[in-house]
Amino acid sequence: LGLECIVYMGEVDVRRQQPNVAAMELYGAKVCAVTAGSRTLKDAVNEAMRDWAANFENTHYVLGSALGPAPFPDIVREFQSVIGNEVKRQCEERGVKIGAMVACVGGGSNSIGFFSPFIDQKEPRLIGAEAGGIGPGVGENASRMTGDAARDGIMQGYKSRFLLDDDGQALPTRSISAGLDYCGIGPQLAALGKSGRIEFTAIRDEEALEAVKFFAKNEGILFALESAHAGAAAMKIAREIPKDQAVVINMSGRGDKDVFITSPVFRPEEWNQFLHAEIERLESNKDIHDAKIMTK
Template sequence: MSKYEVNEAGFFGAYGGASIPEVLQPRVEELRKCYREIISSENFRKEYDSLLRDYVGRPTPLYLSKALSKVHGCKIYLKREDLNFTGAHKINNAIGQILLARHMGKRRVVAETGAGQHGVAAATVCALMNMSCTVYMGAVDVERQRPNVEKMRLLGANVVAVAKGGGTLTNACDEALNDWCQHPEETYYLIGSAVGPHPYPDLVARMQSVISEEIRRQLLEKEGRETPDYLVACIGGGSNAAGTIFHYLDNEEVKIILAEAGGKGVDTGMTAATLTIGTDGVLHGARSLVIQDERGEAVEPYSISAGLDYPGIGPLHAHLVRSGRAQALPITDDEALDAAYELNRLDGILPALESAHALGALHRLKFRPDDVVVMTLSGRGDKDIATYMEHARQ
């Protein structure tokens, strides 16, 4: 077994597990016992692959940006997850989990969302499969991601604005878990990131691993080799990052760079750089790194990006950084905005604010002329246009 793979107890190294209320233990155990067998079955794979191809629009392109390559003095490839149906990588996981939920006999889905991309993906697949869908979203995020809120409602989802706490992703996760506790029998919790109790971090990583699977094939075609020198991805909870690196975890010649939300700076108190300043703790059912106070309570994070302002991190990524397999780089709001405007100007691509953090990380790294770098463009910037316009006017 890979030393980076989840073990039988549900841990990646020291991180993971399932610290959950008693009422949810049978539901999580039910999922743990069946998920690997179901998602590896021929019938599941056939339907999953078919939907990814014909409904989502995969494979997504691996685009060589000649302009960025010139800026950084190497070859920069962009894995274009922004070209997926619904505008981000989130649909890969949502398609897989809705098929799993149907196989388990569930008819009701709850989900959490920050930037709204997972909420839209969950609402989309629930409409496709004729399932009830309730999406919890922080009240602050509802206001700054209004287009995605309206998309979810048009798709038939019940969008619940959560005003508790800071009104962001952390609070949305809390309420989705509370809902699941109250309706455990009939409900499937469709988690959008590689967080939560085991087996969700492993399940989400496997659903997103189509990204690295395609990167291997596409690099072989374009470069004559399957492996890049660097993989770069933004990280909040960690789903697009998990998908980007999944098939390369054991190849330690491939450098893994995780770009997290530095906010106003890691020393300002206005940050979501969990991998940089977080300490060991438990959040939303798993042991991981958490931005927390001296009492072990999660501290409200900050980021200009609604999808990255989460005070925790997936246990896989905590293990990768603590073991030295991956490097975390906290990218500030300003660095992310500058990188987004640069890509828009050079390539005509407006990235999601989340993806802009990964672009910002490129400027922190020193490359050799023969380096091949693959950066996952996790989503498109339509949802963030108001923020881009606000800052462009300054």
């Protein structure tokens, strides 16, 4: 459409999700690294809202998650519901009975879209996997529904469950996955968690990493670290589901983007050697010079 696209992203996330940044820039977006606060998703949302509020006459705010002021949670849920509708149709066509559906929950867009056609039914079980990070302590996770510091609050234009201190200020969060590293959760998910229709569980970083390996080896698919939280949660609850029923996992993204996080863990020595060789190559400039000539 020829519209200018500005993406605000926390500086920490720009660094740990560099493959995504490269792709966005190739598509033509301008990516602004946000250096305020914890330099992650919360701060990027603040900055995007500031820009929007200062430029209503020529700017449309586009939010990647099911949160923020009305009508954004509804808009995002509606568009993301293609995922759940597709699951429902395919399972009905094949006569598959679903025992449980599992999705990871950052702000909540992939999960609310995935769950939405099933919410008004009693079944299947709907399970949201949050970031359990490195432990239950303050600043060690992003467990808004299951964590000790979770409480009702108002932030970034919406009322929901947040990780907040006694003064109502956002607490720091931590997760190996940039997409789950956020102190709030979409208001619809918070309400459905309260009513009991959606169950929540916290998955720790190490469990997510194990799930990446498990699904790569056994299914030949590379889960994003975010989605791997859903994979790990599904493995935990699979034992509770009757054998003739399916557990459907929403793979919200591919793990290619996480190679700079997973490789140092899975193959530290080889990765170290690779990075050193890459730096040498860049400094020598030879291959880059050749590639530039080729792209011309």
